Amino acid sequence: MKLSPALSRLIDALRTLPGVGPKTAQRMAFHLLQDGRPGAQSLASALGAALVSVKRCRRCRMLTEEDLCSVCAAPQRDTTLLCVVESPADVVAVEQSGSYRGLYFVLMGHLSPLDGVGPEQLGARELEALLGEGRVHELILATNSTVEGEATAHFLSELALRQGVRASRIAHGVPMGGELEYVDGGTLAHALSGRQLL
Amino acid sequence: MKLSPALSRLIDALRTLPGVGPKTAQRMAFHLLQDGRPGAQSLASALGAALVSVKRCRRCRMLTEEDLCSVCAAPQRDTTLLCVVESPADVVAVEQSGSYRGLYFVLMGHLSPLDGVGPEQLGARELEALLGEGRVHELILATNSTVEGEATAHFLSELALRQGVRASRIAHGVPMGGELEYVDGGTLAHALSGRQLL
Numbered sequence: 001m002k003l004s005p006a007l008s009r010l011i012d013a014l015r016t017l018p019g020v021g022p023k024t025a026q027r028m029a030f031h032l033l034q035d036g037r038p039g040a041q042s043l044a045s046a047l048g049a050a051l052v053s054v055k056r057c058r059r060c061r062m063l064t065e066e067d068l069c070s071v072c073a074a075p076q077r078d079t080t081l082l083c084v085v086e087s088p089a090d091v092v093a094v095e096q097s098g099s100y101r102g103l104y105f106v107l108m109g110h111l112s113p114l115d116g117v118g119p120e121q122l123g124a125r126e127l128e129a130l131l132g133e134g135r136v137h138e139l140i141l142a143t144n145s146t147v148e149g150e151a152t153a154h155f156l157s158e159l160a161l162r163q164g165v166r167a168s169r170i171a172h173g174v175p176m177g178g179e180l181e182y183v184d185g186g187t188l189a190h191a192l193s194g195r196q197l198l
Numbered sequence: 199m200k201l202s203p204a205l206s207r208l209i210d211a212l213r214t215l216p217g218v219g220p221k222t223a224q225r226m227a228f229h230l231l232q233d234g235r236p237g238a239q240s241l242a243s244a245l246g247a248a249l250v251s252v253k254r255c256r257r258c259r260m261l262t263e264e265d266l267c268s269v270c271a272a273p274q275r276d277t278t279l280l281c282v283v284e285s286p287a288d289v290v291a292v293e294q295s296g297s298y299r300g301l302y303f304v305l306m307g308h309l310s311p312l313d314g315v316g317p318e319q320l321g322a323r324e325l326e327a328l329l330g331e332g333r334v335h336e337l338i339l340a341t342n343s344t345v346e347g348e349a350t351a352h353f354l355s356e357l358a359l360r361q362g363v364r365a366s367r368i369a370h371g372v373p374m375g376g377e378l379e380y381v382d383g384g385t386l387a388h389a390l391s392g393r394q395l396l
């Protein structure tokens with residue numbers, strides 16, 4: 001079945017979305033052009049507008065269309081704490097936990113030399129300058145608990161050390177509500193080695 | 199966490215896509231504005247172009263930007279067979295099976311009085327006119343095997359009867375490779391009542 005060129009192009013474009021395969025892309029395209037025309041209009045305009053206006057926060061590299069993102073611009077945040085995360089979604093996740101009042105620094109990735117992602121791409125220079133200002137007392141490394149995330153955390157802890165800033169790593173262990181029986185060995189090993197005296 | 203207005207608008211717009219919830223929409227938005235900017239550009243332009251150019255085939259109501267879709271315009275199709283399906287995706291599925299050489303009629307939905315979808319919305323008048331031309335010898339009802347799909351098939355079979363055209367329903371039964379043990383009772387009942395002499 002050869003679909004018309006405009007339809008095929010739309011389906012191909014939808015396939016670039018994360019987690020969208022050929023079947024889902026086709027279903028989305030038909031929905032957008034059939035029942036979802038008003039939604040499609042607003043998607044096209046919202047996407048166009050976002051592509052033009054959304055850039056990175058001057059300070060923390062979070063996605064925003066302002067000069068400073070809402071966290072960096074808020075006056076009541078604790079400017080002595082800086083939490084390093086890999087992506088904007090991580091900022092949203094930490095904010096939703098409601099347990100952090102400091103500022104963020106978004107790497108937009110992790111160290112991955114094979115993909116051409118080095119310290120430069122992660123904004124290591126900007127981070128170094130930020131720490132050099134002397135306002136940050138602790139750098140909280142909240143990169144993912146993957147090989148790349150750990151390597152990135154290690155690299156940044158040394159960068160913090162050079163600037164005379166204390167670095168800490170978020171705890172890894174058994175998730176809340178998790179049963180030991182079903183937790184994997186690596187997590188359990190982390191939970192044991194990271195045990196705290198009561 | 200209050201995301202910036204342009205970001206929030208994009209996430210809301212992405213949520214109108216079928217099967218996309220708030221988390222997925224957020225992930226898509228961050229991807230589009232971060233690593234996926236070239237893909238985002240082409241998605242915005244492909245969607246805009248499709249919204250302007252894609253309309254329905256004059257004959258079968260399939261989505262296309264031409265006057266006639268590729269199936270209706272093909273000279274070698276069997277014009278005596280007309281297969282009625284609920285959506286453009288069904289046309290793609292039947293075409294991919296490679297077992298049908300006739301033409302299609304796309305209802306773009308099924309009878310659903312509560313949602314305001316009656317014969318008018320499904321193009322019953324166009325279908326009646328098409329059958330009235332006298333070229334179609336058999337109307338194959340390939341609506342879904344749901345309550346609404348069956349009701350729609352029943353309604354269309356009576357419409358075909360009034361035009362003196364034979365109507366048939368696609369077979370329902372055990373799927374190829376399916377094991378009887380795991381097939382639901384309704385399907386098994388259909389398979390039994392629809393048994394054919396060898």
